[in-house]
Amino acid sequence: MSDAPRDTQTPPPDSRSWLERRVNLTEIASLLTVFGLLPAELDTRKPLREALGEALSQPMSYYERWPRLLGLLAFVLFLLLGATGILLAFYYQPTADAAYPSVVAIARDVSFGSLVHQVHAWASILFLFLLAFRVIRFFSIGLYGRGREIIWMVGVLAFVVATFTDLTGRLLPWDARGYWTTIRAREVIDALPLIGPIVTFLVGGKGLDSLILTRFYVLHIGGFPFVLLILFYLHFASIRRVGVPLPLDAAQKPRVGRALRIAGIDMILLVLLMLGVLLTFAIIVPIPFDVQADPFATPPNAHAPWYLLAPHAVLEAVPGLLPRFVRGLLLDGLLAGFLFLPFLDRSPGTGARNRAFLAAGLALLVIWVLLTWQGWFLEVSR
Amino acid sequence: MADETADQERRGFLKWLTAGFLALWAPAAGIMTASFLKPPEHGPRVGERMIRAGTLSSLAIGESRFVRHGLEPIFVVRLADQQVMAVSAVCTHMQCILHWNRDNSTFLCPCHDGVFDKTGNVLSGPPKKPLRQYSAEIRSDEIVVFT
Numbered sequence: 447m448s449d450a451p452r453d454t455q456t457p458p459p460d461s462r463s464w465l466e467r468r469v470n471l472t473e474i475a476s477l478l479t480v481f482g483l484l485p486a487e488l489d490t491r492k493p494l495r496e497a498l499g500e501a502l503s504q505p506m507s508y509y510e511r512w513p514r515l516l517g518l519l520a521f522v523l524f525l526l527l528g529a530t531g532i533l534l535a536f537y538y539q540p541t542a543d544a545a546y547p548s549v550v551a552i553a554r555d556v557s558f559g560s561l562v563h564q565v566h567a568w569a570s571i572l573f574l575f576l577l578a579f580r581v582i583r584f585f586s587i588g589l590y591g592r593g594r595e596i597i598w599m600v601g602v603l604a605f606v607v608a609t610f611t612d613l614t615g616r617l618l619p620w621d622a623r624g625y626w627t628t629i630r631a632r633e634v635i636d637a638l639p640l641i642g643p644i645v646t647f648l649v650g651g652k653g654l655d656s657l658i659l660t661r662f663y664v665l666h667i668g669g670f671p672f673v674l675l676i677l678f679y680l681h682f683a684s685i686r687r688v689g690v691p692l693p694l695d696a697a698q699k700p701r702v703g704r705a706l707r708i709a710g711i712d713m714i715l716l717v718l719l720m721l722g723v724l725l726t727f728a729i730i731v732p733i734p735f736d737v738q739a740d741p742f743a744t745p746p747n748a749h750a751p752w753y754l755l756a757p758h759a760v761l762e763a764v765p766g767l768l769p770r771f772v773r774g775l776l777l778d779g780l781l782a783g784f785l786f787l788p789f790l791d792r793s794p795g796t797g798a799r800n801r802a803f804l805a806a807g808l809a810l811l812v813i814w815v816l817l818t819w820q821g822w823f824l825e826v827s828r
Numbered sequence: 829m830a831d832e833t834a835d836q837e838r839r840g841f842l843k844w845l846t847a848g849f850l851a852l853w854a855p856a857a858g859i860m861t862a863s864f865l866k867p868p869e870h871g872p873r874v875g876e877r878m879i880r881a882g883t884l885s886s887l888a889i890g891e892s893r894f895v896r897h898g899l900e901p902i903f904v905v906r907l908a909d910q911q912v913m914a915v916s917a918v919c920t921h922m923q924c925i926l927h928w929n930r931d932n933s934t935f936l937c938p939c940h941d942g943v944f945d946k947t948g949n950v951l952s953g954p955p956k957k958p959l960r961q962y963s964a965e966i967r968s969d970e971i972v973v974f975t
Contacts, residue, residue: 533864555868558860714850 462493472497482518482682485510485709506705511712513690516580520604521678522717523573524671526724530566531667538618540663542656545620546738553735564728570612572724574753577605585787585807588800589691595788596684602785604677607670609753610645614666616751617659625739626748628654628662634754637761637774641781654741755821756814762824763817881964881971884912892928892946897975901925902962903935904971905946914962914973915948921955935959 465471471494478484486501537556539548552559581601584590590598617628636642636652646652648669649661736745750758757777761770768776783790791803881895881904892905894917901917903926917926917935924939934951935944942953949958964973 533861536865551868557863557866557868559864561860562864718850718853 466493479686480682481521481678482514482685483521483713485514485713486705487686502705502710504705505702506708508701508703508708510690511708514685514709514713515716516576516583517681517685518713519716519720520573520576520580522720523569523576524674524678526721527566527569527573528671530562530569531671533562534566535667538663540618540660542620542659545618545659549619549621550735560732561725561728564732565724567733568724568727570615572720574605574608574612577601577608578753581605582811586804588804590788591791593688594684594691597681597688598788599785600677600681600684604674604681606781607673607677609751611666611670611674612753613751614649614662614670617654617662618666619735620659620739621736622739622743622745623736623748625654625741626744627751630748630750630758631754634750634758634761637770638757638778639771639774640778642774749822749824752818755819756817757821759817759821759824763820877975879973879975881914881973883969884966884971885969887912887971890933890946891930894928895973897973900975902973903928904964904973907946910966912964912966912971913947914964915944916960916962918960919955920950920957920959921953926959 470490472488472492473490475484475494475498476488476490479487484501485506486504488497488501490497492500534552537548537552537559539545549563553563554560556562584594584598584601613628613631616624616631618624632645632652632654635645648665649658651658749755760777761773787803791800876898879895879897879902881902882893884906887893887904887906889906889908892903895902895904895914903915903917905913905915907913915935918924919926919937919939919942921937921942922939924937926935926937926944929936933946935946935948937943937953937955940954942955943951944955944959945951948961950956962973962975964971966972
């Protein structure tokens with residue numbers, strides 16, 4: 447006993463790989479679950495292969511593949527936007543003088559530069575639409591009360607933060623359209639009480655100069671994406687606590703299969719399909735570049751981005767009806783009401799009160815679309 | 829029984845095929861990323877390759893003149909009446925910028941005391957390689973250096 451080294455007791459036969467004995471691979475892989483990319487939870491005490499096999503052969507209702515779809519595709523797009531954004535940042539120079547030439551150099555001189563840029567641009571469009579569509583879906587089937595308050599609020603906030611990310615990204619090329627879109631957008635945002643001053647504080651002033659471009663750049667590549675990542679994390683954490691909502695017939699008589707078959711393979715196919723669509727759009731319908739921004743010459747059809755057209759119409763249409771400040775307060779109240787909807791509508795999910803909220807929401811959506819059209823028209827007619 | 833094994837074989841083959849197809853995305857993305865990151869050629873244009881280095885008459889014989897060209901520092905030395913020479917002012921040891929020592933017509937490195945003669949050869953100190961030379965010529969009274 448005394449002359450033997452202390453730990454020569456024969457260890458139990460270890461089936462784990464060299465790496466697995468040093469790093470908890472299962473814990474690393476469980477990050478996929480944390481961000482919703484894997485439908486089942488992993489047991490981090492077990493080796494990766496065993497935990498994966500166990501998780502993916504768990505029974506799962508066939509219905510469950512669909513509710514996860516929008517959030518998952520949005521998160522995959524977020525990752526893609528991050529990857530292409532990092533690539534673009536290798537060449538982009540965030541100063542008023544150098545920004546436009548550097549973006550032109552990316553699109554013209556760098557191999558695959560135009561493709562990376564176009565994929566980034568199209569992915570941002572798709573990302574916003576997916577997040578908006580998700581909120582509309584949650585609303586239309588009443589998925590916001592009864593334990594889902596956080597999912598709802600995170601969904602709305604994710605859309606709002608994503609629009610800010612989109613907005614800050616539009617200025618970066620410093621081309622005429624991006625520049626004047628930003629001018630219009632800031633006009634709208636500055637008119638909103640509370641939100642306007644906060645945004646002005648964040649970007650460091652009211653004008654648009656090189657220093658403000660740098661702020662836009664930092665917010666675009668660091669600040670807002672970080673907030674989005676936290677929101678995604680919160681969303682999936684809450685989903686794992688609350689579970690996927692099942693309609694009554696699916697909950698009572700679930701058609702059950704293996705999780706791998708239901709969630710895994712379908713997800714891979716859908717992600718590939720989405721990437722294919724994205725690449726197709728990026729190549730066939732490239733978003734054209736405008737000329738370099740000239741702060742002393744406004745192009746004829748500058749307008750705010752699509753998500754700000756309706757607020758723009760609310761602020762500008764029918765002058766003399768309401769003071770601008772009251773209109774701004776109205777928009778702020780609308781956003782707050784939407785964000786805290788689960789605490790306004792405390793109905794159990796059915797009944798007259800719920801139907802009233804649904805009708806009001808649909809009416810609001812129609813009005814919003816009309817106002818968007820009006821906001822577009824306001825600029826074009828000038 | 830035989831059918832079952834054939835079925836399994838087919839299934840295994842399809843699995844392999846699918847995995848292979850999915851795996852193709854990785855090298856494609858890798859190659860695209862690598863070629864994206866390779867900086868595009870941005871060599872100087874023809875006009876930028878010619879540096880005007882001042883007049884010949886203002887440079888005494890045996891004297892040197894420091895010329896800045898973009899990020900390239902260059903020394904122009906007048907060796908004889910109608911003979912000029914241009915050498916890089918970057919020490920070949922650790923990229924320090926050289927000083928002209930007027931007293932004995934040498935280039936002195938401020939970092940590690942490397943010494944070069946006026947044509948760029950190493951006289952003493954840690955540097956091993958001579959200074960890079962540029963072609964220089966005299967056009968009427970102007971010294972022109974080509975990079």
